[in-house]
Amino acid sequence: MTSMKRVKKVLLALLMLLCACFLVADPEDGFYIVALIVSVSLTAYGVRTLLYYFTMARHMVGGKSILFIGIIVTDLGVFSLTTADDPKLFLVVYLLGVHAFSGAMGVLRALEAKRYASPSWKWSLLGGIANLTVAVLAVVAGLFLRSTASLSYLYAATLFYSACVQLVSAFRKTAIVYIQ
Amino acid sequence: MQMDFHYYATYCAAVLAGYSHEDSMEICYSAQFVDCCSRTLLSGLKAPLSAATTQLQLELMNARTDPVGLQDITRIWASFHFLPGDLYAPVKKASRLYKNKVRLICGPNGALLKDTVELARGGSLQAAGIAMHVLADTWAHRYFAGTPSLVVNNTTYWFYELLPDGSERPVAFHHSPGSPDDVDRGVYNGSIFQSSENSIMNLGHGRAGHLPDYSFICYRYLPAWGDYEEIVKNNPVDYSYAFCQMIYALRYLRGDVPVFETGQYDMETPAPWGAEIRRILEKRQPDACADWKALGEAISGREIEDFDLGRYQAEYRRASKREKDDTFLGRFFLAAMAQKSMVTNKIFKSGNLLAGFSVDFDKKGFRGIRDFVKLVEAQRGGRTHD
Numbered sequence: 193m194t195s196m197k198r199v200k201k202v203l204l205a206l207l208m209l210l211c212a213c214f215l216v217a218d219p220e221d222g223f224y225i226v227a228l229i230v231s232v233s234l235t236a237y238g239v240r241t242l243l244y245y246f247t248m249a250r251h252m253v254g255g256k257s258i259l260f261i262g263i264i265v266t267d268l269g270v271f272s273l274t275t276a277d278d279p280k281l282f283l284v285v286y287l288l289g290v291h292a293f294s295g296a297m298g299v300l301r302a303l304e305a306k307r308y309a310s311p312s313w314k315w316s317l318l319g320g321i322a323n324l325t326v327a328v329l330a331v332v333a334g335l336f337l338r339s340t341a342s343l344s345y346l347y348a349a350t351l352f353y354s355a356c357v358q359l360v361s362a363f364r365k366t367a368i369v370y371i372q
Numbered sequence: 373m374q375m376d377f378h379y380y381a382t383y384c385a386a387v388l389a390g391y392s393h394e395d396s397m398e399i400c401y402s403a404q405f406v407d408c409c410s411r412t413l414l415s416g417l418k419a420p421l422s423a424a425t426t427q428l429q430l431e432l433m434n435a436r437t438d439p440v441g442l443q444d445i446t447r448i449w450a451s452f453h454f455l456p457g458d459l460y461a462p463v464k465k466a467s468r469l470y471k472n473k474v475r476l477i478c479g480p481n482g483a484l485l486k487d488t489v490e491l492a493r494g495g496s497l498q499a500a501g502i503a504m505h506v507l508a509d510t511w512a513h514r515y516f517a518g519t520p521s522l523v524v525n526n527t528t529y530w531f532y533e534l535l536p537d538g539s540e541r542p543v544a545f546h547h548s549p550g551s552p553d554d555v556d557r558g559v560y561n562g563s564i565f566q567s568s569e570n571s572i573m574n575l576g577h578g579r580a581g582h583l584p585d586y587s588f589i590c591y592r593y594l595p596a597w598g599d600y601e602e603i604v605k606n607n608p609v610d611y612s613y614a615f616c617q618m619i620y621a622l623r624y625l626r627g628d629v630p631v632f633e634t635g636q637y638d639m640e641t642p643a644p645w646g647a648e649i650r651r652i653l654e655k656r657q658p659d660a661c662a663d664w665k666a667l668g669e670a671i672s673g674r675e676i677e678d679f680d681l682g683r684y685q686a687e688y689r690r691a692s693k694r695e696k697d698d699t700f701l702g703r704f705f706l707a708a709m710a711q712k713s714m715v716t717n718k719i720f721k722s723g724n725l726l727a728g729f730s731v732d733f734d735k736k737g738f739r740g741i742r743d744f745v746k747l748v749e750a751q752r753g754g755r756t757h758d
Binding site for chain 2: 197201241244247248249251252253254255257258261297298300301304305311312316361364365
């Protein structure tokens, strides 16, 4: 990884930590910040897809589909910015989808690791259970308790975790030695 | 390729190249073990994780696709399963990243293949086995890259199987992991379309399913990188070249041939068995283990033991720390790290950072991933850089 990429990762991690702190400090208003983050992320993803088309996918057989995806997602991102009044359901579905999938993967991965007698299975299982717990909490907080603050805390926790992962990744070694 | 070729056909090639039954068994075991040596397995053995030569499906699903994760994936798959054919391939006007990805496309008879075989010379039988795995896969996996890339590895609906009677039929890909391919009806498993460039679904030949791994199959399709030019892939012919090149390379490793040149094949040695080899390669079956095994036993007159993943694990576990490198698996791990180190270095030197950075030990001493200290110790007797 180049130094510039490491710097980018550290900056992104700091931004995530900042957002997490803001959400914890003011969970009610923070909820709209979350909606804003998700909408801006969607728009940024759309723009990135368009850039991807012009730099890479235009060379690809059938690459036009990437162009269409980019246009649609950008449009969706801009549209979602205008409908941030009630993003609760959107956030619940987001948290549920991402963490339920990651949780299921973690548990499956743990079972596989256990089959190979690898001691890492406990960590995989722990990660899987944690993710599944977040998914369940998202449903409970959003749909049953209708607690905006709880959802914000939950999202802040996931942001905090992602920031830590980014920081660890920024300082990981990537060079390997070559012996002639 | 699958166990039928990496294990049984490699055994046949080793025996034909002049190796004893016992040595041939070690070579073919090592060749097949490349498809099993995952981080999960290494972690269970408390072995260096950087010796991983493959990633399990669930490891891949869990793998991060940030730059560091992608470099890790690329080091494994480009070094052992999709050896790049030409790291300096001319690519018409395109972005740097696009060029770097296209230059990782696997192909036979590249400069890296020569480097791979030469690296194994004078080394262990495990190194020879690893080299044979890499060599064979350059034929099976050609036209796909060992890095996640939609723009290189994607396939479209324009995919037709060419049948032995001269007719053809469209290949129906579906995504149902675990369910077997239906060779008779032409229904095959493939990874699902993911529009993300670095999605793990776009690694290697995932989009084309197991088709490149079947020796009998012939197909035509539009590769994503091919500018709408169709490719016809004739696996029986390619696999035949792979087999003859393995014999040639193994004869070089034994010292019977002074120099290894790409584009050279030993067609004469297997000639007496040519008809049977052709029959096996062209037989429409998803698994040719039984046929290759029978052929191997007919050639050597000895029984070929079935592949047993745990065969050498107890020996490695029992060995003391100092003795581990002299066990079967210890030698395999060192050979795997040497191969990974060499390929990463060549990719890095070509100006391509997709496999990560490479530090020349002779010039800069030890830096980077600690696992490779073991490789330095093995090759330099623990001497530190001065």
